[in-house]
Amino acid sequence: xxxSTRAEYGVRLMVELGRQEDGAPVALSTVAENERLPLxxxxxxxxxxxxxxxxxxxxxxxxxxxxxxxxDEIEMLEVVQALEGAIAPMECFHPAPEGKVSCSxxxxxxxxxxxxxxx
Amino acid sequence: xxxSTRAEYGVRLMVELGRQEDGAPVALSTVAENERLPLxxxxxxxxxxxxxxxxxxxxxxxxxxxxxxxxDEIEMLEVVQALEGAIAPMECFHPAPEGKVSCSxxxxxxxxxxxxxxx
DNA sequence: GGCATAACCGACCATTCCGCTAGGATTTCC
DNA sequence: GGAAATCCTAGCGGAATGGTCGGTTATGCC
Numbered sequence: 234x235x236x237s238t239r240a241e242y243g244v245r246l247m248v249e250l251g252r253q254e255d256g257a258p259v260a261l262s263t264v265a266e267n268e269r270l271p272l273x274x275x276x277x278x279x280x281x282x283x284x285x286x287x288x289x290x291x292x293x294x295x296x297x298x299x300x301x302x303x304x305d306e307i308e309m310l311e312v313v314q315a316l317e318g319a320i321a322p323m324e325c326f327h328p329a330p331e332g333k334v335s336c337s338x339x340x341x342x343x344x345x346x347x348x349x350x351x352x
Numbered sequence: 353x354x355x356s357t358r359a360e361y362g363v364r365l366m367v368e369l370g371r372q373e374d375g376a377p378v379a380l381s382t383v384a385e386n387e388r389l390p391l392x393x394x395x396x397x398x399x400x401x402x403x404x405x406x407x408x409x410x411x412x413x414x415x416x417x418x419x420x421x422x423x424d425e426i427e428m429l430e431v432v433q434a435l436e437g438a439i440a441p442m443e444c445f446h447p448a449p450e451g452k453v454s455c456s457x458x459x460x461x462x463x464x465x466x467x468x469x470x471x
Numbered sequence: 472g473g474c475a476t477a478a479c480c481g482a483c484c485a486t487t488c489c490g491c492t493a494g495g496a497t498t499t500c501c
Numbered sequence: 502g503g504a505a506a507t508c509c510t511a512g513c514g515g516a517a518t519g520g521t522c523g524g525t526t527a528t529g530c531c
Binding site for chain 4: 237238239271273274277291292293294295296
């Protein structure tokens with residue numbers, strides 16, 4: 234219950250687009266079919282991705298979507314952010330220096346951690 | 353939009369309890385006052401924390417709550433999990449080995465990533 | 472030109488979750 | 502006995518989630 238299906242669908246969508254190696258655009262309907270996702274819902278998601286340039290669109294017959302950038306230049310975080318809105322966890326929840334997800338629970342750290350956010 | 357206020361309130365609560373160095377329990381009302389949080393809402397949260405043993409309670413007058421374990425043995429993740437429910441982001445969203453939040457976007461990795469979850 | 476195809480756009484809708492309140496019951500200390 | 506506190510259950514308004522639907526526009530192909 235941390236990421237909604239939007240993020241998941243979005244990633245799936247991007248992955249599906251990334252599979253298409255030649256420049257040909259992929260119709261959203263084939264993505265929906267492949268991933269078993271509701272087409273009309275995907276439309277909304279892909280619209281957001283287009284607005285931030287993560288995908289490009291080609292209208293009309295034989296149109297579709299393709300990645301806006303080479304696949305290996307796209308980070309998953311971007312996709313999630315574009316769909317989920319600004320990610321603002323809890324301020325003290327930046328991945329700690331060593332990569333572990335837990336903030337220092339010493340008295341000083343706490344003082345800062347508990348109050349910094351609001352006042 | 354990643355963690356709800358539950359997680360935040362819960363952490364604040366735990367921090368507040370952690371401040372009390374002697375074993376005396378802290379009344380929820382004082383926590384609510386200190387942190388400017390609604391008391392009756394905190395009751396629900398602390399109930400969950402109690403069920404998983406993160407806090408202990410003392411009923412009756414001059415009762416209250418104290419940490420179920422020494423403060424430095426409690427990880428923030430535990431608190432969040434207890435309140436937010438099982439954390440099940442997207443399967444491929446485990447913090448990557450190096451600590452960076454992005455899953456390998458190579459064709460093989462994607463194959464696994466996109467389909468592993470559902471089928 | 473016409474038609475199928477597909478991206479676009481906006482409104483709506485049911486359900487669930489979030490944050491919170493209310494009211495009471497129970498336990499404990501003085 | 503009464504105040505102080507935890508405990509428990511029920512509900513509620515608003516927002517977000519996850520969709521659907523209908524229609525409009527653009528484009529390739531016959």
